[in-house]
Amino acid sequence: MCHNPPVGNSDAQLNAASCRGLQKRYGKVVAVDGLDLDVRTGECFGLLGPNGAGKTTTIEILEGLLNPDAGEVEILGLRWGIDDRALRQRLGIQLQDTQFSDKLTVAEVVRLFRSFYRRGPSVDDVLAMVELDSKRASWVSKLSGGQRQRLAVACALVNEPDLLFLDEPTTGLDPQSRRQLWSLLGQFRQRGGTIVLTTHYMDEAETLCDRVGIVDHGRLIALGTPRDLIATLGAEHVIEFELADGALLETETLKQLPGVQDVRRLNGSTSLQVSELHTAVPALLAELEREHRSLSRFATHHATLEDVFVAHTGRHLRDE
């Protein structure tokens, strides 16, 4: 991992958020274990990792809601404990699972949050931004999951924040609601805002994020643009197959096949990272023929961040 300069030297214009040597323990459980991050101004940065990887703890430390046991944090060139009031005016925060009062209307909730900030768009403008104008007079209890999530984002946008933190913004949402939220975040980016988000959806990270940090067991195990991270696999495609008799082919044999970069085994299935499908697939099928094996499953896909995670940890992101 590269050695970054200490956090104090960072240029506020360059980095919207940075931290060095972040550590947080809950009893004996180490949630965050020496994390360094730099989020550049204007980018969308994603913390990708499985549940319990320390994503929420990390983002809540950056948000100033948790104190780290060790490490330094700088947000917008300011520090928690010194510039809290000024920082709070400039941050937008959406927490995982915040439930607003059931019996307030959408507009009432947004207006309440708007009143905490010195400047920002009008309540009507915020509601239009998140496409909740038609629900403005509805009680929160009557909203769908996607609408509640957009309300949470609305409350994070009432001050036109410089930096927006989103913790698992689309978890539990249907595909249409997810896309709606993604386009909303795209608009925020276009106005020059910086986003830090956590997610355990690789497609979300690939779609939204300029750069991704993959986190596991409180450590950063990979960092870069989604494209670069996938490129580190050295293979654009992944072949997954299982044999009818449940047996496994020799790893060495598979590695000899043309175009195969890496071989992994997960729960009885084998996955091959390959550079070119059109050479690897016929070679694999010929090998199976030679050994008189038959397939029970065969699939190929473009390499994703999921495969990057698997390559680093030997586990899937969503092993639950």
Next chain:
Amino acid sequence: MSLSLTPDGTCAMSNRRPTYHPLVELVLARVREFVREPEAVFWVLVFPIVLAFALGIAFRTKSDEPVYAGVLAGQGSAEIVAGLGTSSGIRARIVQPEQADRALRDGEVQVIILPGTPVAYRFDPTRPESRLARLAVDGQLQRLAGRTDRFTAAEQPLQVVGARYIDWLIPGLLGMNIMGTGLWGIGFAIVWARTKNLLKRFAATPMSRSHYLLAHILARMVFLGIEVGALLIFAWLVFSVSSRGSLLLVAAVAVLGALTFGGIGLLVASRARTVEAVSGWMNAVMLPMWVLSGVFFSSANFPAVTQPFIHALPLTALNDAFRAVMLDGASVPAIAGELLTLCAWTVVSFGIALRVFRWK
């Protein structure tokens, strides 16, 4: 109301107002949450009235209430019943031996007469009405046996409004109600917000934390007028209970009491993570005061050594202040001690709550 230009250039009223000061918005939010919760309205407004009505009926002043006597079945019991029946203040009947003790215990009869020479009385000396029944029965039987009264005193029955139990009870109910709604109303709302991560979300804004806590207390003031007014008007209409002292002072005491119990409600809810936990704490805080602070019976019943402690309790101070104003017509200097006690509780509990409050 702000004005804004619409795209076609006409001047239109923005259909929504701008935001007010955060404290005002927080209070408005609390008030709305409350009035949109029908159960809460019931407990705050209807419950104390139902309670006052029930207690007023149960403890209504009983004038000319007869005493009930049982004569144990046996030789001569019919003559005793007949003899007692000639007195208008005594209702006598024959009771079977196996039923006698139960009838006495349940209050169906207040004294049992065992026929004989002389008769014997079985009664419960710990119950005033039982002692009274024994005296009435004894007097009647003595007269029947030939005792003559040396003189007959003139009687001046007293039935003064302001000296009845209900007059004494209403101020206590006011105090109890202010305590209950302060603790339940604030405690539950805060713990709910904590369990739903809402407090944490507020903590992530520049909102002033004391504004949030203050808003809970101020929102209580909106309903205070209604809940205190409803109970007072009810008591006035149904039981003719009125205040000898200034109603303005009654209102001021109510406001101070609501501030006090609002602060205590915040303190009780300041750390609890679950509704069950906060319920337990609130009962632990309120139960001693229900018993000790003179809601249903005078706190003077407790031993002298406990009195300084009892008088330091906020509900005692509130009830004493209400009674001093309503029953004795006291003015501010006369209740200065109680007011100071309430102020001290308010400041200390709010101050501690703000310090130890758990936002996450």
